Amino acid sequence: MNSRLAGRAPLAFVRTVTAGAALAALAAFPAPAWAGKVFVTNERDHTMTVLDSDSLSTIETIKTGRRPRGLTASPDGKLIYVCASDDDRVEVYDANDYHLVKTLPSGPDPELFILHPSGNPLYIANEDDALVTIVNTETGKVEGEIPVGVEPEGMGISPDGKLLVNTSETTSMAHFIDTQTKQIVENVLVDSRPRVAMFTPDGKFTWVSAEVGGTVSVIDNATHQVVKKLSFAIPGVNDEAIQPVGIRITADGKTAFVALGPANRVAVVDVQSYEIKKYLLVGQRVWQMAFSPDGKTLYTTNGNSNDVSVIDVDDLKVKKSVAVGRGPWGVVAVP
C-alpha cells in the first residue's frame, strides 16, 4: 500500500551521483558523434536529465519549470516539449544545446500531451480542468479546447493524425476525438483509472491501460468496441500491486510492452495472440516508457527508485539501470 513512500533516495545522494557521473562521462567517455540522447523528466526535482544513449551517463541536468511530467520530441528530434505541470505551461527545449526555446500556453495542470504526427499541433490533457487543449506549436496560440471527463491524462493519436484518443482517469473513459472537427465521436467505458492510450502502428486498434482496474483494454477503432481485455498475474505479486500505466508497441506491430507500476515489472505482450510472453523486473513504480529511435532499446522511468531501466527489445532482457533525478516521470529518446 505505501509503495510510494518507500525507496526514495536522499536528495544529496542523487545529486552527487549524477554530478559525478556527468564529470566521468565528459572526462573518460566522450560520446561518439552518432550517439543519441535520452531525456527524462524528474517530477520531484523540477529537472530533466539528459543521458547519452551509448554510455548511459548523464550529459546534462536541465532545470525546468515546476513538476515536469509528460514530454515528447518533435518529429525531427530537434525540439523537446515538456509539461511543467505546476507552472501551467509547456516548455520547449533545444535538444542540442538544451536552451529553453519558448514556452507554450497549456491550460491548467498539463500532465501528458501528444504531437500531431506532422509536428503541429500539440494536444494537451489538462488534468485539473477536464479539458483537452489544442495548441499551435508554431504560433503558440490555443486553437481549441475540448471538454472531456474528470482528470484527463492519456493521449494517443492515430498514425494518420485523424483520430485522437484521450483517457479520463476518474470518468474511466476513452474519448475518441475527430481532429478535423475537434468533436468527440465516441466515449468508450474502460476499467477504473485509465492512464495511457496507444494506437497500434496500423492504426486499427487503441490500447488503453487502467491503473486501478489492473487491465489493458484493446479497442477496435472502427467499431469502438473493446475486443480484448488483458489482465496480468505475476507469481508472488499481489493483484492490487499490478497497476498498468505506460504502453509501447514496436514499430512492426508485433510486441507490446506494458508498465505495471508498483508491481515493478514490464509485461511483454504478443500483439496478435494477446499472450503475455514475459514479465521483466525493472525499478520501483514503473510508469512511462520510450523506445530508442532505432527501436532496439526501451527505456522505463521508475518513479520510486529514481532510476531508468534499459531493456533490450530483441533479447527481452533488462540490461542496466541508470540513476536519474527524483521521481522520474516521462522519457523520450532522440537520435
Add this chain to the structure above:
Amino acid sequence: MEFTFGVLRQFPENPPWWNNIVTVPPEDDGIAGAALGVVDDNTTGRFLKQDFKIVAQELVPNGADPMPAFNRILESGAKFVLVAVPADALVKMADAAKGKDVILFNVGATDDRLRGADCRANVLHTAPSRAMLTDALAQYLVTKRWPKWLLLVGRRPDDKLYAEAVKRSAKKFGAKIVDERTWDFGPDARETGNDIIPVFTQGVSYDVIVIADELGEFGPLIGYRSWDPRPTVGTAGLKATTWSITVTGWGAEQIQNRFFRQSKRGMRPLDFQMWLAMRTIGESAARIRSNDPAKLREFIFGPSFELAGFKGGSFSYRPWDNQLRQPIVLTTDEALVAASPQPGFLHQTNPLDTIGFDKPESQCHFTGQ
C-alpha cells in the same frame, strides 16, 4: 436518466476551546465533498446522458431531532441519501426507510455496532469503523515494534467506544495495553496541562501513548507534556483517518487541487467520505446504465465493482456488513506517515480485510433480505 440524492448532516458537539479561527470546522464540512462528487459524477454522466443532482440538503443543529429532516429528504424523492448523524439516529432512519426503494450511505458514524449487531441491509458505510481506524494504527505500531501502549480515555461515551476498539486491535495484533487511564480534568486543561499531564502519564513504562478522545478535548495537549518522552497516537498526534491534506500520492494531488479550487479549503475526512458515496453511485451508474437502486446494489456487491479513491488500488464493499474497504492513512497535521494495511499483514482474499471486521468475526446478520 436522473439520479437523485439527499444529503443530511447533523452538526457534532463543539468542544469548548475550539473557538479559534483556524481550528473551527468549516460550516460545509462533508457537504462540500458531496458537491464535488456530484460535479465529478456529472462530468462522466454528460457522456452517458446521466444527470446527478442533490434534490434535498438538510443541516440539523446539534441536539435537535434529525428525523423530520430525514423524512423531508425521503419526501423529496431522493433515492440515494447520504447521512452524517449519530448511530442511534442512523438506525432509526434505516428502519424508517425499510421497504422503500432507497439506498442510505452512512458517511459519518464510525460506531462498530453499525457494522455488527445493529447493522442494516439498506445502509452502506463509506465512513470507516472504529475497528478499521485502530487496526490500521495497531498494524503500524506493531510493525515499528512499539507494542506497549498507555491508553488515555476521554470522559465521553464515544471515547470509551474508541478505547474498546483500541483494546480489540491490541489483542488482534499482539500489542499490550500496560495501563488505561481516564481523563477527568475537565474540558479545558490548557492552563493546567503542564502540571497535570506529567503526573497523569507517570509510573508505568510504555512505548506510545494511545489517545481515545474523539472531540479533541485533551488529546492535543498530551504530546510534549508526558512524563516520559513518548509519541502520541490515536485521535491526536499520529491520527488514523480516511483522508487528510497530507495525502498527495496515488494521484491524490488532483482531487486535492480540485477540491481546494471549489471550496477554498483543504478536503477533510467527512468531505472525502461523502465524495466516496457519490462516486459509488456514479461509478456503478456508468457501468450498468440504470438508476434502479436494486440493480445498482446488485452491481455494487458484484465482482466488477471497483472504486478508485486516490489511496492506491480499488475500494469495494464487504458483503457481510456493507462496509467500504479502503486503506486508512496515518498522518500528523503536516505529514503523512504511513497507510495501512501495512505490508506483510497477509489475507487470503483481500489485504484490506486485515483492518476492521473480517467475515468470520462479523456480528452482522442482515434480516429480511
